[in-house]
Amino acid sequence: MHISEGVLPAATLIAGAALAVGGISLGLRKMEQERLPQVALLAAAFFVASLVNLPAGPARVHLVLNGLLGLLLGWSAFPAIFVALALQALLFSFGGLTTLGISTFNMAFPALLAHWICGPWARGANNHLALAAGFAAGFLGVALSAILVALSLLTAGEDLLGAAQLILAAHLPVMLVEGLVTAAAVVFLRRVRPAMLAWDR
Protein backbone atom coordinates (compact mmCIF):
# COMPACT_ATOMS: atom_id res chain seq x y z
CA MET A 1 0.00 0.00 0.00
CA HIS A 2 2.92 2.32 0.65
CA ILE A 3 3.95 4.03 -2.57
CA SER A 4 7.71 4.44 -2.90
CA GLU A 5 9.60 7.61 -3.70
CA GLY A 6 9.99 8.42 -7.38
CA VAL A 7 7.10 6.33 -8.73
CA LEU A 8 4.37 8.95 -9.13
CA PRO A 9 4.48 12.11 -11.27
CA ALA A 10 4.64 15.53 -9.55
CA ALA A 11 1.05 16.47 -10.42
CA THR A 12 -0.33 13.45 -8.56
CA LEU A 13 1.88 14.16 -5.54
CA ILE A 14 0.75 17.80 -5.38
CA ALA A 15 -2.93 16.93 -5.79
CA GLY A 16 -2.61 14.27 -3.09
CA ALA A 17 -0.84 16.69 -0.74
CA ALA A 18 -3.55 19.34 -1.26
CA LEU A 19 -6.34 16.83 -0.50
CA ALA A 20 -4.45 15.59 2.55
CA VAL A 21 -3.89 19.11 3.91
CA GLY A 22 -7.62 19.83 3.56
CA GLY A 23 -8.57 16.64 5.36
CA ILE A 24 -6.01 17.12 8.12
CA SER A 25 -7.08 20.69 8.89
CA LEU A 26 -10.75 19.70 8.96
CA GLY A 27 -9.90 16.71 11.14
CA LEU A 28 -7.94 18.87 13.58
CA ARG A 29 -10.75 21.41 13.79
CA LYS A 30 -13.31 18.70 14.56
CA MET A 31 -11.12 17.03 17.17
CA GLU A 32 -12.25 17.54 20.79
CA GLN A 33 -9.91 17.50 23.71
CA GLU A 34 -11.66 14.55 25.36
CA ARG A 35 -11.06 12.50 22.20
CA LEU A 36 -7.34 13.27 22.03
CA PRO A 37 -6.12 10.07 23.77
CA GLN A 38 -8.36 8.03 21.48
CA VAL A 39 -6.93 9.66 18.35
CA ALA A 40 -3.36 9.12 19.60
CA LEU A 41 -4.06 5.51 20.56
CA LEU A 42 -5.48 4.68 17.14
CA ALA A 43 -2.61 6.48 15.40
CA ALA A 44 -0.23 4.27 17.38
CA ALA A 45 -2.24 1.19 16.41
CA PHE A 46 -2.10 2.18 12.72
CA PHE A 47 1.64 2.83 13.08
CA VAL A 48 2.45 -0.66 14.39
CA ALA A 49 -0.19 -2.53 12.34
CA SER A 50 2.01 -2.15 9.26
CA LEU A 51 4.52 -4.50 10.92
CA VAL A 52 2.04 -7.40 10.99
CA ASN A 53 2.83 -9.13 7.71
CA LEU A 54 0.89 -11.67 5.70
CA PRO A 55 2.38 -13.45 2.68
CA ALA A 56 0.42 -12.84 -0.54
CA GLY A 57 1.78 -14.32 -3.75
CA PRO A 58 5.03 -12.69 -4.82
CA ALA A 59 4.67 -9.75 -2.42
CA ARG A 60 3.91 -9.36 1.26
CA VAL A 61 1.02 -7.31 2.59
CA HIS A 62 0.35 -5.94 6.03
CA LEU A 63 -2.57 -4.86 8.18
CA VAL A 64 -3.83 -1.32 7.58
CA LEU A 65 -6.61 -0.77 10.16
CA ASN A 66 -7.92 2.31 8.35
CA GLY A 67 -11.51 1.04 8.51
CA LEU A 68 -11.27 0.83 12.30
CA LEU A 69 -9.71 4.30 12.50
CA GLY A 70 -12.42 5.77 10.31
CA LEU A 71 -15.22 4.14 12.25
CA LEU A 72 -13.93 5.43 15.60
CA LEU A 73 -12.45 8.79 14.55
CA GLY A 74 -14.37 10.16 11.57
CA TRP A 75 -12.54 13.19 10.17
CA SER A 76 -9.84 12.90 12.84
CA ALA A 77 -8.63 9.79 11.00
CA PHE A 78 -6.85 12.22 8.63
CA PRO A 79 -4.39 13.69 11.18
CA ALA A 80 -4.01 10.30 12.91
CA ILE A 81 -3.13 8.50 9.67
CA PHE A 82 -0.86 11.33 8.54
CA VAL A 83 1.21 11.20 11.74
CA ALA A 84 1.44 7.41 11.61
CA LEU A 85 2.46 7.38 7.92
CA ALA A 86 5.08 10.09 8.50
CA LEU A 87 6.61 8.06 11.32
CA GLN A 88 6.51 4.89 9.21
CA ALA A 89 8.35 6.68 6.42
CA LEU A 90 10.96 8.17 8.77
CA LEU A 91 11.57 5.18 11.03
CA PHE A 92 10.70 2.12 8.92
CA SER A 93 11.49 3.49 5.42
CA PHE A 94 7.98 2.44 4.34
CA GLY A 95 6.86 4.61 1.47
CA GLY A 96 8.45 8.01 1.03
CA LEU A 97 8.21 11.55 2.33
CA THR A 98 7.09 13.04 -0.99
CA THR A 99 4.28 10.46 -1.26
CA LEU A 100 3.04 11.24 2.26
CA GLY A 101 0.17 13.45 1.02
CA ILE A 102 -1.23 11.06 -1.56
CA SER A 103 -0.79 8.09 0.81
CA THR A 104 -2.60 9.93 3.61
CA PHE A 105 -5.52 10.61 1.28
CA ASN A 106 -5.52 7.04 -0.10
CA MET A 107 -5.82 5.61 3.45
CA ALA A 108 -7.88 8.29 5.22
CA PHE A 109 -10.59 8.95 2.63
CA PRO A 110 -11.77 5.30 2.65
CA ALA A 111 -11.66 5.54 6.46
CA LEU A 112 -14.02 8.49 6.29
CA LEU A 113 -16.31 6.61 3.89
CA ALA A 114 -16.35 3.64 6.26
CA HIS A 115 -17.38 6.06 9.01
CA TRP A 116 -20.21 7.54 6.95
CA ILE A 117 -21.49 4.26 5.53
CA CYS A 118 -21.02 1.83 8.43
CA GLY A 119 -21.03 4.20 11.41
CA PRO A 120 -24.82 4.50 11.90
CA TRP A 121 -25.27 0.70 11.93
CA ALA A 122 -22.24 0.15 14.17
CA ARG A 123 -23.86 2.50 16.72
CA GLY A 124 -27.40 1.24 16.10
CA ALA A 125 -29.57 -0.90 18.37
CA ASN A 126 -29.29 -4.13 16.38
CA ASN A 127 -26.32 -6.25 17.54
CA HIS A 128 -26.15 -8.38 14.38
CA LEU A 129 -26.23 -5.35 12.11
CA ALA A 130 -23.51 -3.73 14.22
CA LEU A 131 -21.32 -6.81 13.79
CA ALA A 132 -21.88 -6.77 10.03
CA ALA A 133 -21.20 -3.03 9.89
CA GLY A 134 -17.89 -3.54 11.73
CA PHE A 135 -16.84 -6.23 9.27
CA ALA A 136 -17.89 -4.07 6.33
CA ALA A 137 -15.93 -1.08 7.66
CA GLY A 138 -12.69 -3.08 7.96
CA PHE A 139 -13.23 -4.77 4.60
CA LEU A 140 -14.21 -1.60 2.73
CA GLY A 141 -11.40 0.50 4.21
CA VAL A 142 -8.73 -1.75 2.70
CA ALA A 143 -10.61 -2.42 -0.55
CA LEU A 144 -11.20 1.29 -1.30
CA SER A 145 -7.61 2.12 -0.39
CA ALA A 146 -6.39 -0.56 -2.80
CA ILE A 147 -8.52 0.98 -5.56
CA LEU A 148 -7.21 4.48 -4.76
CA VAL A 149 -3.61 3.21 -4.83
CA ALA A 150 -4.33 1.60 -8.22
CA LEU A 151 -5.77 4.92 -9.46
CA SER A 152 -2.64 6.72 -8.22
CA LEU A 153 -0.44 4.23 -10.07
CA LEU A 154 -2.53 4.81 -13.19
CA THR A 155 -1.17 8.37 -13.30
CA ALA A 156 2.33 6.84 -13.29
CA GLY A 157 1.50 4.92 -16.43
CA GLU A 158 0.72 1.49 -14.94
CA ASP A 159 -2.30 -0.06 -16.58
CA LEU A 160 -5.27 0.40 -14.27
CA LEU A 161 -7.03 -2.93 -14.55
CA GLY A 162 -3.81 -4.90 -14.06
CA ALA A 163 -2.65 -2.85 -11.09
CA ALA A 164 -6.10 -2.79 -9.47
CA GLN A 165 -6.57 -6.54 -9.88
CA LEU A 166 -3.10 -7.23 -8.51
CA ILE A 167 -3.50 -4.97 -5.48
CA LEU A 168 -7.05 -6.11 -4.73
CA ALA A 169 -6.11 -9.78 -5.07
CA ALA A 170 -3.02 -9.33 -2.89
CA HIS A 171 -5.06 -7.56 -0.21
CA LEU A 172 -7.98 -9.99 -0.13
CA PRO A 173 -6.58 -11.79 2.95
CA VAL A 174 -5.97 -8.40 4.61
CA MET A 175 -9.56 -7.31 3.88
CA LEU A 176 -10.92 -10.46 5.53
CA VAL A 177 -8.61 -10.16 8.55
CA GLU A 178 -9.37 -6.46 8.95
CA GLY A 179 -13.09 -7.15 8.64
CA LEU A 180 -12.84 -9.65 11.50
CA VAL A 181 -10.61 -7.38 13.62
CA THR A 182 -12.91 -4.38 13.14
CA ALA A 183 -16.05 -6.43 13.81
CA ALA A 184 -14.48 -7.78 17.02
CA ALA A 185 -13.51 -4.24 18.06
CA VAL A 186 -17.07 -2.98 17.45
CA VAL A 187 -18.65 -5.80 19.45
CA PHE A 188 -16.13 -5.29 22.27
CA LEU A 189 -16.60 -1.51 22.40
CA ARG A 190 -20.41 -1.78 22.33
CA ARG A 191 -20.23 -3.87 25.49
CA VAL A 192 -17.40 -2.13 27.33
CA ARG A 193 -17.22 1.46 26.20
CA PRO A 194 -20.07 2.46 23.89
CA ALA A 195 -19.06 6.13 24.26
CA MET A 196 -16.04 5.46 22.01
CA LEU A 197 -18.36 4.50 19.16
CA ALA A 198 -20.88 7.31 19.65
CA TRP A 199 -18.86 9.70 17.61
CA ASP A 200 -20.68 11.10 14.67
CA ARG A 201 -18.45 13.52 12.84
Next chain:
Amino acid sequence: MARLRAKISLTLAVTLVTLLVPLAAQAHKVGIYAYLEDGQVRGEAYFAGGGKAINSPVEVNDASGQSLGTFTTDSEGKFSFPLPAGVTAPLKLVLKASQGHQTSYEMSAEELGVGSAGGGQQSSDANANATPANSAPQPTGGANLSPAELRQVVDQALKAQLAPLTAQVAKLAGEREVSVHDIAAGIGYIIGLMGLAAWFMSRRKRD
Protein backbone atom coordinates in the same frame (compact mmCIF):
# COMPACT_ATOMS: atom_id res chain seq x y z
CA MET B 1 -11.10 15.20 35.09
CA ALA B 2 -11.19 11.70 36.56
CA ARG B 3 -12.68 10.39 33.33
CA LEU B 4 -9.94 12.03 31.30
CA ARG B 5 -7.34 10.48 33.59
CA ALA B 6 -8.95 7.07 33.18
CA LYS B 7 -8.88 7.50 29.41
CA ILE B 8 -5.23 8.46 29.39
CA SER B 9 -4.22 5.51 31.56
CA LEU B 10 -6.21 3.18 29.30
CA THR B 11 -4.40 4.69 26.32
CA LEU B 12 -1.01 4.10 27.89
CA ALA B 13 -1.85 0.52 28.85
CA VAL B 14 -3.02 -0.40 25.36
CA THR B 15 -0.05 1.42 23.84
CA LEU B 16 2.32 -0.74 25.86
CA VAL B 17 0.54 -3.89 24.72
CA THR B 18 0.68 -2.86 21.07
CA LEU B 19 4.35 -2.09 21.60
CA LEU B 20 5.08 -5.61 22.73
CA VAL B 21 2.99 -7.54 20.20
CA PRO B 22 4.83 -6.94 16.92
CA LEU B 23 8.36 -7.66 18.12
CA ALA B 24 8.58 -10.79 15.99
CA ALA B 25 6.95 -9.21 12.97
CA GLN B 26 8.90 -8.35 9.84
CA ALA B 27 9.25 -5.24 7.78
CA HIS B 28 7.47 -4.55 4.53
CA LYS B 29 9.92 -3.05 2.09
CA VAL B 30 11.67 -4.01 -1.12
CA GLY B 31 15.42 -4.24 -1.36
CA ILE B 32 18.01 -4.89 -4.02
CA TYR B 33 21.73 -5.57 -3.96
CA ALA B 34 24.32 -6.43 -6.58
CA TYR B 35 27.99 -7.36 -6.84
CA LEU B 36 30.54 -8.06 -9.55
CA GLU B 37 31.75 -11.59 -10.22
CA ASP B 38 33.80 -12.68 -13.23
CA GLY B 39 32.76 -9.70 -15.32
CA GLN B 40 29.07 -10.35 -14.56
CA VAL B 41 26.98 -8.10 -12.39
CA ARG B 42 24.90 -10.43 -10.20
CA GLY B 43 22.18 -9.36 -7.85
CA GLU B 44 19.03 -10.21 -6.00
CA ALA B 45 15.74 -8.40 -5.34
CA TYR B 46 13.74 -9.21 -2.23
CA PHE B 47 11.04 -8.07 0.14
CA ALA B 48 12.44 -7.40 3.59
CA GLY B 49 11.29 -10.30 5.72
CA GLY B 50 12.23 -13.05 3.31
CA GLY B 51 10.09 -12.96 0.15
CA LYS B 52 11.80 -12.68 -3.23
CA ALA B 53 10.76 -10.07 -5.79
CA ILE B 54 10.22 -12.32 -8.81
CA ASN B 55 9.68 -11.30 -12.46
CA SER B 56 10.41 -7.69 -11.61
CA PRO B 57 12.22 -5.35 -14.00
CA VAL B 58 15.60 -3.90 -13.01
CA GLU B 59 16.64 -0.83 -14.99
CA VAL B 60 20.36 -0.21 -15.24
CA ASN B 61 21.92 3.15 -16.05
CA ASP B 62 25.51 4.28 -15.78
CA ALA B 63 26.66 7.63 -14.41
CA SER B 64 26.43 9.36 -17.77
CA GLY B 65 22.73 8.42 -17.93
CA GLN B 66 23.26 5.84 -20.63
CA SER B 67 20.94 2.85 -20.32
CA LEU B 68 22.51 -0.59 -20.15
CA GLY B 69 19.10 -2.16 -20.57
CA THR B 70 16.33 -3.58 -18.39
CA PHE B 71 16.73 -7.01 -16.88
CA THR B 72 14.06 -9.17 -15.25
CA THR B 73 14.51 -11.12 -12.04
CA ASP B 74 13.99 -14.89 -12.24
CA SER B 75 11.81 -17.12 -10.05
CA GLU B 76 14.32 -16.73 -7.20
CA GLY B 77 14.50 -12.94 -7.45
CA LYS B 78 17.99 -13.13 -8.99
CA PHE B 79 19.32 -11.33 -12.03
CA SER B 80 22.67 -10.96 -13.79
CA PHE B 81 24.09 -9.24 -16.81
CA PRO B 82 27.57 -8.89 -18.31
CA LEU B 83 29.33 -5.65 -17.42
CA PRO B 84 30.13 -3.91 -20.70
CA ALA B 85 33.53 -2.28 -21.15
CA GLY B 86 33.80 1.48 -20.76
CA VAL B 87 30.93 2.15 -18.38
CA THR B 88 31.27 5.14 -16.11
CA ALA B 89 30.76 4.45 -12.41
CA PRO B 90 28.57 4.61 -10.39
CA LEU B 91 26.11 2.24 -11.95
CA LYS B 92 22.50 2.74 -10.85
CA LEU B 93 20.15 -0.25 -10.60
CA VAL B 94 16.47 0.59 -10.15
CA LEU B 95 14.10 -2.20 -9.11
CA LYS B 96 10.46 -1.66 -10.03
CA ALA B 97 8.50 -4.24 -8.06
CA SER B 98 4.73 -4.25 -8.49
CA GLN B 99 2.19 -2.14 -6.56
CA GLY B 100 4.26 1.04 -6.45
CA HIS B 101 7.30 -0.49 -4.76
CA GLN B 102 10.55 0.90 -6.06
CA THR B 103 14.10 1.00 -4.78
CA SER B 104 17.59 1.43 -6.18
CA TYR B 105 21.14 0.33 -5.55
CA GLU B 106 24.31 2.10 -6.63
CA MET B 107 27.47 0.23 -7.55
CA SER B 108 30.49 2.44 -6.93
CA ALA B 109 33.72 2.43 -8.91
CA GLU B 110 35.36 0.20 -6.30
CA GLU B 111 32.55 -2.34 -6.44
CA LEU B 112 32.69 -2.43 -10.22
CA GLY B 113 36.43 -3.00 -10.13
CA VAL B 114 36.95 0.08 -12.29
CA GLY B 115 39.19 1.54 -9.63
CA SER B 116 41.16 -1.66 -9.08
CA ALA B 117 41.64 -2.07 -12.82
CA GLY B 118 43.21 1.37 -12.91
CA GLY B 119 45.35 0.44 -9.93
CA GLY B 120 46.46 -2.71 -11.71
CA GLN B 121 47.55 -0.71 -14.69
CA GLN B 122 49.51 1.62 -12.50
CA SER B 123 51.33 -1.22 -10.82
CA SER B 124 52.18 -2.85 -14.14
CA ASP B 125 53.52 0.49 -15.27
CA ALA B 126 55.68 0.60 -12.19
CA ASN B 127 56.87 -2.92 -12.87
CA ALA B 128 57.63 -2.11 -16.48
CA ASN B 129 61.13 -1.06 -15.46
CA ALA B 130 61.81 -4.30 -13.65
CA THR B 131 60.46 -6.66 -16.31
CA PRO B 132 60.57 -5.03 -19.70
CA ALA B 133 59.04 -6.75 -22.74
CA ASN B 134 57.03 -9.24 -20.71
CA SER B 135 54.00 -9.00 -22.96
CA ALA B 136 52.88 -12.62 -23.33
CA PRO B 137 52.03 -14.28 -20.02
CA GLN B 138 54.29 -17.32 -19.90
CA PRO B 139 53.08 -20.65 -18.58
CA THR B 140 53.85 -20.56 -14.90
CA GLY B 141 56.79 -22.82 -14.24
CA GLY B 142 57.08 -23.50 -10.52
CA ALA B 143 58.15 -20.60 -8.34
CA ASN B 144 59.49 -18.74 -11.34
CA LEU B 145 56.87 -15.98 -11.28
CA SER B 146 57.42 -12.38 -12.10
CA PRO B 147 56.00 -9.88 -9.60
CA ALA B 148 53.27 -8.93 -12.08
CA GLU B 149 52.18 -12.51 -12.58
CA LEU B 150 52.26 -13.17 -8.87
CA ARG B 151 50.09 -10.14 -8.30
CA GLN B 152 47.62 -11.44 -10.87
CA VAL B 153 47.42 -14.91 -9.33
CA VAL B 154 46.94 -13.51 -5.82
CA ASP B 155 44.35 -11.10 -7.16
CA GLN B 156 42.29 -13.89 -8.72
CA ALA B 157 42.50 -16.08 -5.63
CA LEU B 158 41.44 -13.20 -3.41
CA LYS B 159 38.50 -12.34 -5.66
CA ALA B 160 37.26 -15.94 -5.57
CA GLN B 161 37.58 -16.04 -1.78
CA LEU B 162 35.91 -12.69 -1.24
CA ALA B 163 32.99 -13.10 -3.67
CA PRO B 164 30.50 -14.51 -1.11
CA LEU B 165 31.59 -11.92 1.43
CA THR B 166 31.13 -9.14 -1.11
CA ALA B 167 27.61 -10.39 -1.80
CA GLN B 168 26.78 -10.38 1.90
CA VAL B 169 28.15 -6.89 2.46
CA ALA B 170 26.20 -5.63 -0.55
CA LYS B 171 23.03 -7.16 0.86
CA LEU B 172 23.64 -5.56 4.26
CA ALA B 173 24.18 -2.18 2.62
CA GLY B 174 20.78 -2.40 0.94
CA GLU B 175 18.85 -3.75 3.92
CA ARG B 176 17.69 -2.16 7.12
CA GLU B 177 15.38 -4.10 9.37
CA VAL B 178 12.87 -2.43 11.64
CA SER B 179 14.11 -2.51 15.22
CA VAL B 180 12.33 -2.24 18.56
CA HIS B 181 13.91 1.20 18.91
CA ASP B 182 12.07 2.41 15.80
CA ILE B 183 8.73 1.19 17.14
CA ALA B 184 9.33 2.73 20.56
CA ALA B 185 10.44 6.00 18.96
CA GLY B 186 7.31 6.18 16.81
CA ILE B 187 4.97 5.57 19.73
CA GLY B 188 6.94 8.07 21.79
CA TYR B 189 6.44 10.69 19.08
CA ILE B 190 2.70 10.00 18.96
CA ILE B 191 2.38 10.39 22.75
CA GLY B 192 4.45 13.58 22.55
CA LEU B 193 2.23 14.99 19.81
CA MET B 194 -0.83 14.10 21.87
CA GLY B 195 0.63 16.05 24.79
CA LEU B 196 1.39 18.99 22.53
CA ALA B 197 -2.16 19.02 21.14
CA ALA B 198 -3.64 18.73 24.64
CA TRP B 199 -1.53 21.68 25.78
CA PHE B 200 -2.64 23.85 22.85
CA MET B 201 -6.27 22.90 23.37
CA SER B 202 -6.19 23.63 27.10
CA ARG B 203 -4.65 27.06 26.39
CA ARG B 204 -7.33 27.77 23.81
CA LYS B 205 -10.00 26.83 26.35
CA ARG B 206 -8.56 29.06 29.08
CA ASP B 207 -8.16 32.14 26.87
